[in-house]
Amino acid sequence: MSVEEIRHFFEPESVVVVGASRNPEKFGSVIIQNLQNLGYPGRLFAVNPHAHEILGIRSFPSIKATGEKLDVAIIAVPASVVPQVMMDCAQSGIKNVVIISSGFDETGEAGRRRLEETLKIARQGSIRVIGPNTTGILNPKGKFTTTFIDVITKIKEGPVAFIAQTGMFAGVMLRYLTTAERFGISKVAGLGNKSDVDDCDILEYLYEDKDTQVVMLYMEGVKDGRRFLEIARKFTRTKPVVVLKGGRTPAGAKAAFSHTGSLAGEYSLIKDLFKQAGIILAQDLAEMIDFAKILAYQPLPRGPRVGIASMSGGAAVMASDAITEAGLVLAPLERESLNCFQKLLPEWAVASHPLDLEPLMEIVSGPEGYKIGLESILRDPNVDMCLLVVGLGLFPEEEETLVNTLAPFLLKRDKPIVVSLIGAKRQCEVLTTQLEEIKTPAYPMVGRAAKSLAALYQYSKVASSRSLTLV
Amino acid sequence: MSVEEIRHFFEPESVVVVGASRNPEKFGSVIIQNLQNLGYPGRLFAVNPHAHEILGIRSFPSIKATGEKLDVAIIAVPASVVPQVMMDCAQSGIKNVVIISSGFDETGEAGRRRLEETLKIARQGSIRVIGPNTTGILNPKGKFTTTFIDVITKIKEGPVAFIAQTGMFAGVMLRYLTTAERFGISKVAGLGNKSDVDDCDILEYLYEDKDTQVVMLYMEGVKDGRRFLEIARKFTRTKPVVVLKGGRTPAGAKAAFSHTGSLAGEYSLIKDLFKQAGIILAQDLAEMIDFAKILAYQPLPRGPRVGIASMSGGAAVMASDAITEAGLVLAPLERESLNCFQKLLPEWAVASHPLDLEPLMEIVSGPEGYKIGLESILRDPNVDMCLLVVGLGLFPEEEETLVNTLAPFLLKRDKPIVVSLIGAKRQCEVLTTQLEEIKTPAYPMVGRAAKSLAALYQYSKVASSRSLTLV
Numbered sequence: 001m002s003v004e005e006i007r008h009f010f011e012p013e014s015v016v017v018v019g020a021s022r023n024p025e026k027f028g029s030v031i032i033q034n035l036q037n038l039g040y041p042g043r044l045f046a047v048n049p050h051a052h053e054i055l056g057i058r059s060f061p062s063i064k065a066t067g068e069k070l071d072v073a074i075i076a077v078p079a080s081v082v083p084q085v086m087m088d089c090a091q092s093g094i095k096n097v098v099i100i101s102s103g104f105d106e107t108g109e110a111g112r113r114r115l116e117e118t119l120k121i122a123r124q125g126s127i128r129v130i131g132p133n134t135t136g137i138l139n140p141k142g143k144f145t146t147t148f149i150d151v152i153t154k155i156k157e158g159p160v161a162f163i164a165q166t167g168m169f170a171g172v173m174l175r176y177l178t179t180a181e182r183f184g185i186s187k188v189a190g191l192g193n194k195s196d197v198d199d200c201d202i203l204e205y206l207y208e209d210k211d212t213q214v215v216m217l218y219m220e221g222v223k224d225g226r227r228f229l230e231i232a233r234k235f236t237r238t239k240p241v242v243v244l245k246g247g248r249t250p251a252g253a254k255a256a257f258s259h260t261g262s263l264a265g266e267y268s269l270i271k272d273l274f275k276q277a278g279i280i281l282a283q284d285l286a287e288m289i290d291f292a293k294i295l296a297y298q299p300l301p302r303g304p305r306v307g308i309a310s311m312s313g314g315a316a317v318m319a320s321d322a323i324t325e326a327g328l329v330l331a332p333l334e335r336e337s338l339n340c341f342q343k344l345l346p347e348w349a350v351a352s353h354p355l356d357l358e359p360l361m362e363i364v365s366g367p368e369g370y371k372i373g374l375e376s377i378l379r380d381p382n383v384d385m386c387l388l389v390v391g392l393g394l395f396p397e398e399e400e401t402l403v404n405t406l407a408p409f410l411l412k413r414d415k416p417i418v419v420s421l422i423g424a425k426r427q428c429e430v431l432t433t434q435l436e437e438i439k440t441p442a443y444p445m446v447g448r449a450a451k452s453l454a455a456l457y458q459y460s461k462v463a464s465s466r467s468l469t470l471v
Numbered sequence: 472m473s474v475e476e477i478r479h480f481f482e483p484e485s486v487v488v489v490g491a492s493r494n495p496e497k498f499g500s501v502i503i504q505n506l507q508n509l510g511y512p513g514r515l516f517a518v519n520p521h522a523h524e525i526l527g528i529r530s531f532p533s534i535k536a537t538g539e540k541l542d543v544a545i546i547a548v549p550a551s552v553v554p555q556v557m558m559d560c561a562q563s564g565i566k567n568v569v570i571i572s573s574g575f576d577e578t579g580e581a582g583r584r585r586l587e588e589t590l591k592i593a594r595q596g597s598i599r600v601i602g603p604n605t606t607g608i609l610n611p612k613g614k615f616t617t618t619f620i621d622v623i624t625k626i627k628e629g630p631v632a633f634i635a636q637t638g639m640f641a642g643v644m645l646r647y648l649t650t651a652e653r654f655g656i657s658k659v660a661g662l663g664n665k666s667d668v669d670d671c672d673i674l675e676y677l678y679e680d681k682d683t684q685v686v687m688l689y690m691e692g693v694k695d696g697r698r699f700l701e702i703a704r705k706f707t708r709t710k711p712v713v714v715l716k717g718g719r720t721p722a723g724a725k726a727a728f729s730h731t732g733s734l735a736g737e738y739s740l741i742k743d744l745f746k747q748a749g750i751i752l753a754q755d756l757a758e759m760i761d762f763a764k765i766l767a768y769q770p771l772p773r774g775p776r777v778g779i780a781s782m783s784g785g786a787a788v789m790a791s792d793a794i795t796e797a798g799l800v801l802a803p804l805e806r807e808s809l810n811c812f813q814k815l816l817p818e819w820a821v822a823s824h825p826l827d828l829e830p831l832m833e834i835v836s837g838p839e840g841y842k843i844g845l846e847s848i849l850r851d852p853n854v855d856m857c858l859l860v861v862g863l864g865l866f867p868e869e870e871e872t873l874v875n876t877l878a879p880f881l882l883k884r885d886k887p888i889v890v891s892l893i894g895a896k897r898q899c900e901v902l903t904t905q906l907e908e909i910k911t912p913a914y915p916m917v918g919r920a921a922k923s924l925a926a927l928y929q930y931s932k933v934a935s936s937r938s939l940t941l942v
Contacts, residue, residue, distance in 0.1 A: 079819050102830065103819025106784075111819065149864065166785025172862035172894045179896040220788060246785060251801040252792030258823040259784030284789065284918040285893070313577075313730030314637025314717060317691055318755065321723030330722040348550050348574025348582065352729040359573065391643035393620065422756070423643045425650040447755040 005128050006197065006205040008096045010139045010187060012071035013042045016063055016094075018085050019076035019101075020046030020054045027076040027100055027148035032057060034150070038143040045070065063092040072096045074136065074146045079103030082132070083117045090125025097122065098146045099131035105193055105261040106133055112261075115195055122196065133260065134192025135171050140185055141211060147171055147190070158184015159213035159296045163202050165191050165220045165246070165260055173285065181289060182436040183296050186211040193260045198223050200231050207235050214239060214296045216288050220246040220256040221265065229277045236278030240295045240459045243274060244282045278462035280455050290441075290448050291455040297439040298416035300460035303384040305331035306453060307377025308354035310389035311361070311370070315446060316354035319389050319420070322450035328385075328457060330354070337380040344372060353377075366398055367405040374409050378417070385416040385453050389446055392423025392431060399427055403434040410440045416456055418442070420449040476599050477668065477676040479567045481610045481658060483542035484513045487534055487565075489556050490547035491517030491525045498571055498619035499547040503528060505621070509614040516541065534563040543567045545607065545617045550574030553603070554588045561596030568593065569617045570602035576664055577604055577730060586666055593667065605663025606642050611656055612682060618642055618661070629655015630684035630767045634673050636662050636691045636717070637730065644756065652760060653907040654767050657682040669694050671702050678706050685710060685767045687759050691717040691727040692736065700748045707749030711766045711930045714750050715759045716741060749933035751926050761912075761919050762926040768910040769887035771931035774855040776802035777924060778848025779825035781860035782832070782841070786917060787825035790860050790891070793921035799856075799928060801825070808851040815843060824848075837869055838876040845880050845888070856887040856924050860917055863894025863902060870898055874905040881911045887927055889913070891920040 021028035046059035104115040136146030140155040149171030164170040170190035189202045206212045222228045247256035248267040282288035306323045310316035333353045342351035349359035361369040419442045421428045432442040443449040492499035517530035575586040607617030611626040620642030635641040641661035677683045718727035719738040753759035777794045781787035804824045813822035820830035832840040890913045892899045903913040914920040
């Protein structure tokens with residue numbers, strides 16, 4: 001039942017924007033512009049007592065006045081008016097409401113009372129509420145959004161969903177994701193103060209959403225910890241969840257309380273419980289995205305042993321430190337693998353693991369050197385995952401040929417492979433795009449690559465415990 | 472004396488490239504191309520027994536055959552020939568030699584003997600040696616380099632020196648620095664196997680180098696720990712040193728031994744000793760650069776209390792967590808500051824620290840909101856440093872006006888200020904460039920901004936202990 005209720009938020013057939021505005025900078029205008037730009041295929045209505053038409057949409061003095069049976073109301077009016085609008089929703093039979101407006105429990109006692117009044121009306125009308133104090137929903141495939149942040153028209157669809165307890169940030173973050181990352185988005189849910197709909201409800205919906213393979217979740221507080229852990233336990237056996245917890249420290253917890261009225265809880269305790277429930281924890285937004293990317297793109301490893309091939313001896317040292325510090329193990333290569341590699345080196349060089357490709361590249365081309373390195377670690381039976389460290393700026397042909405040369409190995413999808421890149425900025429960006437177009441995660445720093453492999457390994461243990469449970 | 476010896480490596484009046492080549496891809500060709508592209512103003516000679524002229528430079532069968540008194544020899548011939556070339560250097564009175572070639576102690580016993588033989592000749596000729604197995608020197612101001620990595624013609628001069636025990640990486644890293652970062656470079660020294668000249672020698676030179684204000688140092692092993700700590704202690708009282716230590720873990724230490732023949736030492740011990748000597752430790756290259764940037768750009772704080780103004784409540788929570796986890800303190804703002812800020816907010820919003828600027832931005836423009844936020848924390852007497860969290864994508868005018876609007880405050884240089892940016896990629900890049908052109912460090916993640924402030928605070932204690940010592 002709950003899943004069906006939530007589905008309407010993401011896939012409504014009809015929508016009304018309350019607080020629709022002609023002023024193009026007002027939230028009540030941007031929301032309509034966004035829906036129009038996305039090409040929302042459903043029926044769209046506006047409520048504004050002072051207009052008959054806004055941005056080409058018919059406008060009414062109230063929802064009731066539309067005379068329509070509507071799925072979703074998006075409320076973007078001052079907080080003081082929200083209870084009255086909620087009454088209008090209830091009387092019009094609307095069952096799904098997104099409250100964009102701020103000025104509720106995050107602001108103190110008066111706001112808390114205003115929220116309670118609003119929720120009471122919602123409950124009486126069996127209305128599910130997202131917010132207040134949020135951007136709400138984005139569903140690129142369904143061409144639907146409730147956000148007041150100017151949405152990029154063409155949002156790449158993909159396997160990653162994002163749940164955030166911060167409306168504004170879901171918006172800016174989305175800007176980042178759609179312009180700087182290549183994995184696409186399945187669904188975004190900005191939950192704001194979580195007065196009704198919370199992470200649990202969204203996770204239950206995403207569990208059944210075929211377009212979602214990985215979930216990123218920024219969370220300040222959780223209302224019902226027991227329910228959340230239960231759902232997370234079930235969810236993570238099938239799809240990974242990466243959580244960034246806000247309010248890990250006393251200062252952060254205090255800020256979270258001001259922000260969304262959340263009680264952040266004791267992080268050391270939460271951390272353990274979350275891990276037990278199979279959740280991958282990220283320390284910051286960069287990690288959350290790094291982890292989501294590898295979880296979306298790569299197969300799971302059979303163990304923690306990492307093979308490393310690096311264009312630079314120095315980078316090989318850093319990579320060895322990084323994987324060890326991330327809790328992984330430098331793979332003990334078979335003697336045979338090192339012997340094969342040794343035969344290709346100039347006479348003065350000695351093969352050891354991590355493979356230093358520089359001596360090899362004095363004999364063969366750069367791309368060929370990387371290929372030999374990657375192949376050498378990939379086929380070694382003691383290697384569970386591969387880390388290729390690429391330095392750009394030595395071989396001008398890299399941009400044209402490197403990814404093509406590596407592609408047959410990158411596309412095997414037998415063992416996870418990640419690439420760490422350093423060098424000239426533009427060239428790194430070009431190679432990153434090329435690599436990620438064939439779903440090979442590329443990281444600008446070897447430490448981020450190592451931690452991402454560790455997250456993938458951590459999830460492999462969660463996912464494999466599923467098989468044990470189900471057999 | 473030692474400083475004068477080292478100075479010749481960076482500022483030679485005449486140079487000979489041994490192993491000069493006509494094949495444009497050979498190291499012995501790229502080195503000459505680099506010198507020509509940089510516009511090296513000194514005298515340049517080539518040694519190649521099979522040519523009379525290479526790239527327009529006169530070529531001789533040996534150094535002796537030039538009949539010249541030369542400052543620096545760059546040796547780019549196979550390792551087996553290096554002892555013989557060193558003999559030629561000694562007989563020609565050269566006192567500074569950079570050995571580019573690999574195939575020495577990093578490859579085992581035979582290589583070790585070859586190095587010993589080479590060094591014996593060098594010692595007899597009172598020759599200082601950089602390398603082997605390195606790229607050596609880059610001095611943008613002096614238009615001099617020994618590197619075989621295709622150097623970007625125009626390298627921005629600036630306050631940061633980089634010492635790296637990895638030639639190849641110093642090259643690729645340089646590519647990154649010159650294309651992705653805005654602080655300029657004073658000197659680069661790739662030291663390779665450190666058979667003679669080591670970090671200590673370079674630090675002593677950089678101590679007196681007026682163009683160097685901050686040193687980044689990637690180090691695998693240190694030959695003479697006691698001397699290094701002594702020099703570091705003196706150095707860090709005047710100029711900060713950021714060290715990235717390779718070989719922190721057993722796997723990394725083993726890789727370091729293969730890479731440069733270095734003994735990495737016990738990191739937990741090294742870490743404490745380095746900190747006591749005033750060194751700032753970085754965990755990876757990104758941190759090393761982040762820290763160097765803030766140390767080069769910003770004044771030192773008087774204490775650990777951070778004022779935060781953020782465009783998003785969620786980001787404010789993350790920022791509070793990040794500074795606390797970095798060992799800093801959320802500043803207890805004066806009641807007066809919060810009252811002033813409160814007066815500017817819409818009626819429903821409640822001022823608290825960190826300052827959430829979103830409610831304010833519903834009334835004033837984005838840039839104006841950031842300005843008010845920054846000013847509010849900057850002038851509070853309980854704030855030692857400022858962190859401004861900017862989200863891009865909400866206000867289209869940001870790109871044109873934000874940095875100009877903030878500039879009067881950013882340029883005060885009374886308290887350190889950093890900016891953390893998230894949002895649309897291109898806009899973040901534009902703003903980052905604008906900010907760093909006026910020496911305000913901009914970080915893509917709030918965690919990196921927080922750690923950089925913590926590094927600056929750590930250094931403020933080292934630098935202030937100097938005043939205590941000197942008074």
